[in-house]
Amino acid sequence: MRTDIAFASDGVTLRGWLYRPDATAARVPAIVMAHGFSATKEMDLPSFAEMFCKAGFTVLLYDHRNLGSSDGEPRGEIDPWAQIRGYRDAVTYAQTLPGIDPARIGVWGSSYSGGHVIVVGAIDRRVKCVVAQVPLIDGYANVQRQVRADVIPLLQAQFDADRAARFRGEPPAMIPVVAEKEGAPGFFQTDDCRKYFLSFGNRAPNWRNLITLRSVEMATEYNPGSYIARISPTPLLMAVGLGDTLAVADIALDAYDRARPPKRLVALDCNHFDPYSGPLFEPNVTPQRDWFVEHLKP
Numbered sequence: 598m599r600t601d602i603a604f605a606s607d608g609v610t611l612r613g614w615l616y617r618p619d620a621t622a623a624r625v626p627a628i629v630m631a632h633g634f635s636a637t638k639e640m641d642l643p644s645f646a647e648m649f650c651k652a653g654f655t656v657l658l659y660d661h662r663n664l665g666s667s668d669g670e671p672r673g674e675i676d677p678w679a680q681i682r683g684y685r686d687a688v689t690y691a692q693t694l695p696g697i698d699p700a701r702i703g704v705w706g707s708s709y710s711g712g713h714v715i716v717v718g719a720i721d722r723r724v725k726c727v728v729a730q731v732p733l734i735d736g737y738a739n740v741q742r743q744v745r746a747d748v749i750p751l752l753q754a755q756f757d758a759d760r761a762a763r764f765r766g767e768p769p770a771m772i773p774v775v776a777e778k779e780g781a782p783g784f785f786q787t788d789d790c791r792k793y794f795l796s797f798g799n800r801a802p803n804w805r806n807l808i809t810l811r812s813v814e815m816a817t818e819y820n821p822g823s824y825i826a827r828i829s830p831t832p833l834l835m836a837v838g839l840g841d842t843l844a845v846a847d848i849a850l851d852a853y854d855r856a857r858p859p860k861r862l863v864a865l866d867c868n869h870f871d872p873y874s875g876p877l878f879e880p881n882v883t884p885q886r887d888w889f890v891e892h893l894k895p
Contacts, residue, residue: 598616598617599614599615599616599617600614600615600617601613601614601615602614602615602657602659602690604659604686604687604690605686606662606682606683606686606687607662607679607682607683607686609662609667609668609669610667610668611659611660611661611662611667611668611683611686611687612659612660612665612666612667612668613631613638613657613658613659613660613666613667614638614643614646614657614658614659615655615656615657615658615694616646616647616649616650616655616656616657616658617650617655617696618650618651618652618653618654618655621653621696624696624697624698625653625654625655625696625697625698625701626653626654626655626697626698626701626702626703626889626893626894627654627655627656627657627691627694627697627698627701627702627703628646628649628654628655628656628657628702628703628704628705628889628893629657629659629684629687629688629691629702629703629704629705630642630645630646630656630657630658630659630704630705630706631658631659631660631661631680631683631684631687631706631710631713632660632661632707632708632710633706633707633708633709633710633711633733634675634708634709634733634774634816635664635673635675635774635794635804635805635808635812636664636708636794636801636804637660637664637665637666637801637803637804638658638659638660638665638666639665639797639800639801639802639803639804640793640797640800640801640804640873641873641874642658642707643658644873644874644878644882645705645882645885646658648882648886649705649885649886649889652886652889652890653890653894654703654889654893655691655694655696655697657687657690657691659683659687660803661675661680661683661710662676662679662680662683663675663676664803664804665803665804666803671768671769671809672805672807673771673805673807673808673809673812674769674808674809674811674812675709675808675809675812675815675816676812676815677709677712677713677815677816677819677821680709680710680713681713681716681717684704684706684710684713684714684717685717685721688702688704688717688721688723688724692723699723700725701725701893701894702723702724702725702893703724703725703726703727703728703889703892703893704717704718704724704726704727704728705727705728705730705885706728706729706730706732707729707730707731707732707873708730708731708732708733708843708844708869709733709816711729711730711731711732711733711844712729712732712733712734712819712821712822713821714727714728714729714732715727715729715732715734715821715822715824715825715828715833715852716821716824718828718831718833719824719825719827719828720824720827722831724831725831725832725892725893726831726832726888726889726892726893727828727831727832727833727834728833728834728836728885728888728889729833729834729835729836730835730836730872730881730885731836731837731838731841731843731844731849731869731872732821732835732844732849732852733816733819733821733844734820734821734822734825734844734845734848734849734851734852735820735821735822735848735852736816736817736818736819736820737817737818737820738845738848739843739844739845739848740752740816740817742842742845742848743842743843752813755770755810756810756811756813756814758770759810759811759814760811763811769809769810769811770809770810770811771807771808771809771810772784772807772808772809772810772813773806773807773808774794774805774806774807774808775790775791775794775795775806776791777791777795777806778791784808784813785843787842787843789843789868789869789870790843790869790870792870793870793873794806822848822852822855825852825853825855825856826855826856826857828856828857829856829857829858829859829860830857830859832859832860832861832888832891832892833856833859833860833861834860834861834862834863834884834885834888835849835852835853835856835860835861835862835863836863836865836872836881836884836885837849837850837853837862837863837864837865838865838866838867838868838869838871838872839864839865839866839867840866840867840868841867841868841869842868842869843868843869844869850862859892861884861888863881863884863885865877865880865881
């Protein structure tokens with residue numbers, strides 16, 4: 598059964614869905630989930646939540662602040678540390694819900710949020726299991742892979758100009774999340790990004806193809822991989838697309854090597870978006886479900 602939920606985080610209301618398994622007399626473990634960079638809960642995540650719910654978990658799936666159905670201004674602002682605090686507030690909220698065992702909470706994140714759950718798993722010992730799917734590990738290293746070296750100073754100049762404008766009281770500069778056609782403005786320029794984000798249409802009515810430029814600057818400063826060795830003894834599963842050029846695969850694999858046991862790697866022969874749906878969904882989600890079962894269900 599799915600119901601609407603809302604909870605407070607840093608002075609704003611975050612909204613999402615709560616999936617509960619069939620009625621049971623015992624308290625059940627819970628999984629907290631959120632999507633990646635700019636994405637909203639409707640974008641393929643219900644399939645994951647339903648799979649986990651069928652395995653006996655209550656699942657809390659929500660939108661990050663400033664995005665989707667959640668509150669927060671400016672709209673389209675993606676602050677990784679504010680989103681991490683949102684995860685931790687979601688854990689707190691989940692622990693208060695009837696029928697949930699507050700000592701058995703797991704976190705799941707994908708892409709940008711895959712990096713978030715690495716941080717949350719490292720710093721919040723209430724979390725007892727972590728699944729990071731195609732996770733961002735190092736924002737600046739990713740930019741170095743995806744942006745020509747001679748363009749990076751131009752990008753930095755845009756950040757500086759935006760900061761000066763905001764200091765003067767002007768609104769933050771905005772850019773599209775994805776270029777709607779080749780050569781058009783957009784943070785993500787690749788065909789797989791364009792295909793994924795623009796394919797949802799009315800299925801994700803609250804997604805907007807617009808973010809603050811400051812969100813990009815914060816992404817280049819974000820290095821969740823520096824926390825990965827601190828997750829242990831909390832169990833960590835990482836799912837990596839070996840052909841991923843967005844959350845770059847070899848950077849993720851290097852980070853996995855730095856993680857301490859207990860850990861598991863699920864390596865998939867795919868790009869960044871293939872694990873969300875289609876033929877790779879089952880090979881991807883099944884070991885994730887089994888990892889949560891192994892470590893959250895006695």
